[in-house]
């Protein structure tokens with residue numbers, strides 16, 4: 001747990017999910033700079049309507065809770081983390097109003113603080129969303145660490161706002177101050193991809209901006225799909241960390257009558273999967289854990305699991321998910337997953353399962369795990 005002092009009050013923060021990496025904190029210098037900008041702005045804050053976007057662990061939500069802000073939540077783990085930190089600081093969770101990135105609202109924000117995400121598509125989706133709800137005289141403050149700056153950030157900001165001013169650097173972070181909304185910018189922020197499922201069926205796949213692998217089906221995913229052979233006896237099947245749902249679509253092509261569970265931590269991913277796969281036996285679960293799925297109930301789990309979390313690379317969550325899969329498989333169940341060769345998941349998987357290599361090439365490896 002780390003502490004931060006602001007206006008005579010000490011706030012405590014911890015991260016969800018927990019990490020053993022002690023150098024990782026629940027906020028960055030960009031978050032601190034955002035708070036200073038908001039408080040130092042020429043227009044007083046007292047009655048301001050405030051929106052918060054991409055507050056990963058709850059730093060902004062806790063400090064700004066006195067304004068009863070709207071907080072846009074994209075990740076289930078983000079929601080859990082913010083609730084955990086509100087609780088840690090004895091702040092009633094009713095002080096913040098959670099919303100999803102695709103929700104429509106009539107709210108008019110005077111000020112919005114936004115932590116710029118790694119995905120510039122997601123930054124655009126957030127700005128597009130905020131643009132339609134910002135008061136005409138409103139201001140958006142966008143924080144980022146200078147090492148992550150790309151010129152695309154500026155060009156996206158300039159698409160939506162007349163004035164885009166960049167602050168001086170402080171503790172290696174900067175803030176973009178956006179004012180003056182440009183007119184008539186309604187767009188549908190959905191990518192359309194084509195995929196032929198190894199020559200079996202040509203399909204269009206849709207995905208919201210900000211969802212994994214925007215311009216093509218990921219090569220590891222394609223390699224995984226090529227290896228999946230569903231057995232006659234396998235009827236309850238999980239696509240863990242489903243993204244746009246393409247792996248589940250491959251499962252459904254082979255086994256149309258299967259009951260299929262799709263999970264992802266990302267709200268935009270689950271909403272994308274809904275656009276691509278449906279059926280009476282399809283369940284969409286927005287969750288960073290598998291606790292919606294009963295133990296020992298699955299015949300098969302398939303996954304291209306996560307190991308990038310924003311700018312961080314970390315396999316602690318991946319290993320936790322492997323353990324959760326093991327608990328949900330029947331004794332006869334199988335887990336098939338793909339990984340980049342360099343990740344060396346075998347050692348971790350072997351602590352939980354009996355592991356076989358189904359296929360490999362110079363970049364990827366597909367494991368089949370059982371008991």
Ligand SMILES: C[S@@+](CC[C@H](N)C(=O)[O-])C[C@H]1O[C@@H](n2cnc3c(N)ncnc32)[C@H](O)[C@@H]1O
Nearest residue numbers: 212221241242243264265266269288304305306
């Ligand atoms: C490598 S991508 C794979 C996406 C999709 N299956 C595909 O192959 O295109 C990993 C996915 O894991 C999701 N993710 C991250 N943490 C997760 C968690 N704790 N539980 C479930 N999904 C998670 C990310 O949102 C992302 O969509």
